[in-house]
Amino acid sequence: DAGVIQSPRHEVTEMGQEVTLRCKPISxxxxxxxxxxxxxxxxxxxxxxxxxxxxxxxxxxxxxxxAKMPNASFSTLKIQPSEPRDSAVYFCASSLGGxxxxxxxxxxxxxxxx
Amino acid sequence: AQTVTQSQPEMSVQEAETVTLSxxxxxxxxxxxxxxxxxxxxxxxILVIRQEAYKQQNATENRFSVNFQKAAKxxxxxxxxxxxxxxxxxxxxxxxxxDMRFGAGTRLTVKP
Numbered sequence: 613d614a615g616v617i618q619s620p621r622h623e624v625t626e627m628g629q630e631v632t633l634r635c636k637p638i639s640x641x642x643x644x645x646x647x648x649x650x651x652x653x654x655x656x657x658x659x660x661x662x663x664x665x666x667x668x669x670x671x672x673x674x675x676x677x678x679a680k681m682p683n684a685s686f687s688t689l690k691i692q693p694s695e696p697r698d699s700a701v702y703f704c705a706s707s708l709g710g711x712x713x714x715x716x717x718x719x720x721x722x723x724x725x726x
Numbered sequence: 727a728q729t730v731t732q733s734q735p736e737m738s739v740q741e742a743e744t745v746t747l748s749x750x751x752x753x754x755x756x757x758x759x760x761x762x763x764x765x766x767x768x769x770x771x772i773l774v775i776r777q778e779a780y781k782q783q784n785a786t787e788n789r790f791s792v793n794f795q796k797a798a799k800x801x802x803x804x805x806x807x808x809x810x811x812x813x814x815x816x817x818x819x820x821x822x823x824x825d826m827r828f829g830a831g832t833r834l835t836v837k838p
Contacts, residue, residue, distance in 0.1 A: 645826065647828075649769075654828065654829075654830045654831060655817060655828040655831075657825060657826065657827065657828075660825060660826075668825055701769055703771065705771075712757070712758060712759045712821045712822050712826075713759070713821070714761070714773055714776055715761075715773075715819075715821070715826055716773070717763075717770070717771035719768075719769070719770055720769050720770075722769075
């Protein structure tokens with residue numbers, strides 16, 4: 613079975629550019645999560661969708677970040693404009709039934725903003 | 727915010743020995759789940775073990791077991807017969823109906 617699929621795996625971009633990270637959750641899962649991991653702040657929950665609806669976006673750092681889930685099999689996390697402090701590994705994860713159930717992670721998107 | 731605390735930033739253990747990683751958590755929910763995830767250098771997040779809070783029996787998964795103390799809100803991970811491949815970051819996590827929170831992680835090094 614295919615796991616959570618993220619793209620791109622690695623991206624290097626210049627400050628001010630728009631960045632779009634993509635995620636395909638495990639088929640049948642109805643919850644999707646975006647996490648950001650940095651050395652300084654560890655693993656932070658950015659946003660959580662349930663049945664394609666954003667439930668908790670309190671972790672989204674600022675208005676430069678936005679996330680969408682237009683259907684059950686696709687989500688995007690967009691940063692516009694990007695800044696060097698956005699450099700991190702961004703993980704997408706999915707689960708069946710909500711955060712209390714086992715979350716399965718993608719391999720992460722490594723973002724470097726120069 | 728309801729938090730998850732891992733008080734040991736780094737630990738090391740000799741190959742074949744046993745090591746215990748600590749975790750405490752905070753929650754106001756009566757029903758929740760606890761997890762340990764492993765993150766090797768590849769950065770992939772891998773589920774190690776899962777515990778349902780309403781179950782008193784401690785979860786076990788081969789060489790991995792937990793000591794779940796609900797009243798103390800403690801959830802430690804014991805790794806028996808440590809192997810070199812166990813070298814990784816280990817994250818404790820607490821999930822309930824509303825969210826899933828992770829601790830800061832413990833970096834475990836298994837020495838030959």
